[in-house]
Amino acid sequence: MGNILNPVGNNSFVELAAFRDEDVFADKTDFIAKTNKRFDRDGNLLVFARPRRFGKTVTAHMLLAYYSRAYAGQHIFDGLKIAGNDSYIKHLNRHDALYIDMNSISSHFKNYLKKSKMVQGVESLVDYLEYSIIRELREQEDFAACFDKNEIENIGLPEALSALRNDLGVKFVFIMDDWDLIFRKYRNDEQLQKEFIDFLKGLFKSDDGLACFSLAYLTGILPIRKDSSQSGLNTFSEYTMLDPVPFESFFGFTEADISEIMKLPSCKLTQEELKDWYRGYKLNGSDIYNPDSVVSAVKDGKCKGYWSGTVANEELARLINMNFEGLRDDILDLIAGGLVKFGFLMFNNDMVTIRSKDDVFSLLVCLGYLGCADYGDCCRLAYVPNREIRSALASIARMQSWYNSMPIIERSARLFNAIRALDSSETAGIIAEIHNSPCVSLLGYYSAEALACCVTGGLMWQTDGDYECFRKLQSGKGYADVIYVPKRNDSLPILLIEFRHDTSAEDAMNQIKEKEYFERYRDGDYPNEVILTGLNYSSKTKEHQCLIEKLQK
Template sequence: MGSILNPVEGNSFVDLAAFRDEDVFVDKTDFIAKISANINKNKRLFAVTRPRRFGKTVTADMLLAYYSKAYAGQDIFAGLKITNEEYKVSYAKHLNKYDVIYIDMNSIRNDYIAYAKDEDQHVKGVTTIVDYLQYSIIEELKENEMYAELLDKSRNVGKLNLSSALEVIRTYTKEKFILIMDEWDLIYREYRNDTDLQKSFIDFLSGLFKGKKGQASFALAYLTGILPIKKYNSQSALNDFNEYNMLAPGKFACYFGFTDNEVAEIAKSFAGSSDCKISLQQLKEWYEGYKIKGIDIYNPNSVVNAVSNNECISYWSGTVSNEEVVRLINMNFDGVRDDILDLIAGGRVIFDCSNFENDMVTIKSKDDVFCLLVCLGYLGCEDNGGNYRLAYVPNREIRTVLTSIVKLQSWYNSMPIIERSEELFAAIQALDSSKTAEVIAKIHNSPNVSLLSYNREDALVFCVIAGLMWRTERDYECFRELQSGKGSADLIYAPRNNASLPILLIEFKYDTSAEDAMNQIKEKEYFSRYRDGDYPNDVILIGLNYDSKTKEHQCLIEKLG
């Protein structure tokens, strides 16, 4: 048992399972059965990529604890889903039956850096991290007495690479390995400009898995990372792998991230705690929104932090550098900056993912920018048919991060969407109904907003929220369908501790009139909570209507007397 062959130290899943009655624990062990169903079959090579903090490592560690001989006799999975009756046969068949080669690329990189600095450790022919990786695995194989004897007897002992070493062992023992590689794409992220190193790494992997002969040493292979498998000339260099990524997530959506039901259970379990007052609605607002194969997925790391710390804030910014996002936005391919601002305000952008080469350097178009931002988790996407996807900002957490990023850019204040937001707010403050309707019409006709089906009040509500977002996001809280007076107001903007700013109370209509909207505000007395409450602020009443026949936006604005 070393750090690569059947490692046991620092297994995050084992630690989590041991304290599952005390900490947040979501049982996804039935994933083991889904993977085990493919052992020794043609489709036994898997690559599952997701953004950081989506449970990739803990899942890899779970597979290690289940398959590895080093864990034999440990009662790690007792009472978990994988031990249920429906998985009984499969569970017993594969439990701790394999030698697992577990490659944590972050650890390999750290070890290689130390190796490169210490000349006394240098080995002839080991000059790159890829050389070091292969050398390290073979050396650990040799720590097994039987494997060492077999390798020493090999005619090509001085020329062994990992693929041939594994073939020698399999030929004599008739046993196959399981390979798990965490952060498979590290070389493409950390050595992004070293194309020779990247080529040697993909050649190393191709040598392990190319064709039936290469795959014969493995009962199963499982890669995880952030980026999809690298493409060369629009083809994957590892085309035998079943790949599940954020652009094409496949059937494993519910196993990476938390689902609605899982988060509801977490919120329920913490609801009785005096230390946690986080509601399910807050968790949904902040961390839901990655729609993968029709399933709403939450960032699990953020949910756990929120309920543990009793605070919904952005935990995302501490997990990955924002420098990459800044670089991508500032490339400004085909107006990417405008698109990013529209996305933050709630818009949608269609992009084509067919030519993305799955790295962080070969970025040639706006489509590539959106592909990479989706893979990194800064955008969500929905299938829009064929190779087309619909990008959006998934939740408040990501919106907070992206907003902070763009506000630091030198071009921020001069962007048309920012000026438009200021223009709309100023028109409302001035009680200028005509100007307000004019600006809302501009927003409606902007490219990304026009993707909406503009056939209901919700579309009009979106236009106003998108328009006001940049002017109000720091100073206001925005409430939809807030109970007030004798009903629920469509939209209310309430200032955060600033008596000089007006409260905005907005009612929407579709194919009626602005007068109807204004009359409803008054008849239902939506303003009563602010007139009768402890609010010194002015209250501005806004009635809006969209006429689908004339395509006109109509507006009435009054200040409450």
């Protein structure tokens, strides 16, 4: 047992499983039943690419704890889903596992370079990776006899693994976490990238190499890069945020997972709060929550934005500022609730070869900044998945020098000011502008709810930060469609908006008054003036109708 061959230290899954009755834990061990079906068969080379903070390492640690013989006898999986599967005992802790954490390898390599005496031929990060694996194999007592220890510098990893297979019948489970680190951290070092791909090809392209592995599982943010140098890795089956089928339920927390988490005594949050903040990644019809954010929120007892980090923010700003084909406008529209169609098949699966808006959106989906839905014809619909991501994107957008000059920002101010001025005609006209924009038209416009999304998206840039926006809020004798309440400024008005489809603006206004949605805001804790707005869209005339009044207290 070492750092790579059958390691046992700092296993995040084992720690979570041990305290699963007390801490946030989603039982995803049925995923192991899926990998067992691929064991020693075609399709046993897997790449799972998903965003940071989406449980990549926990899943890799789960597979290690299940397959590696180093965990034998620990009863880690007792009572979990996989324990009821027919294949459970067959593979439980019966294999030798090579577990490679590329972040650790990178860190160890930096320390290695500081040493006064270096191993001959070990000059690059990839050299060091191969050297480290071979060294641990050679130091394993059961394997030592297969190698001449005096020729450690002269033997390659494929040959070492083949010797073990031929002499001892040993096959390995190969698990690599952050497989794409070299393509992200050393994005401009083409030589190092080529060395790394050649390393993987040596293991997984030739028949001799493939015969040494019962299963290979690579996880990272990016799919395997699409170019001629890496075409040799087409033996891997890839599952990504762009195309997760049939493993979509294992990419994050599902509704069923959240329902179980809500039962924890330590969870003081409502399911609606978690849904608003962290749900929204729709993968083949499944609603997926950001797992790390949910865990953090439950532990803190508060929903807030955990999606932060200087490096990630800088990367997003870099992509937006490329401004392919009006990209900045599209990003602002997405933040406000719109949809953007994009193609993903030409995406090169890297962070350097970005040639179009389609590439940017494909990368942002892989990074988790956008969700996507199938749109047919090899296209996807991009959208901002939840409140957490919307807040992060909006904060980054506001920091850019071009922000205040963007038409969508100016339009949001015009809409807010028109409502505040009780200008029904101007308000209806601006809403029509928003409705006719490409991003909103993709939503469909067949209900009062669609009109509500159009208006709240239009107001977002002017109200975000100063207002709390409530949808379907219980108020008076019913549930108001939308209410904007100022957070701390008495000079700003409360906006109360009701929507209709194919009736009339008068009908919407009458609803507000008959149900007395404004009653709680007449006096007391709310000295603000209250503006009532009734809106209707006619599918026959394609016109927006609006009535605006100030509440007389």
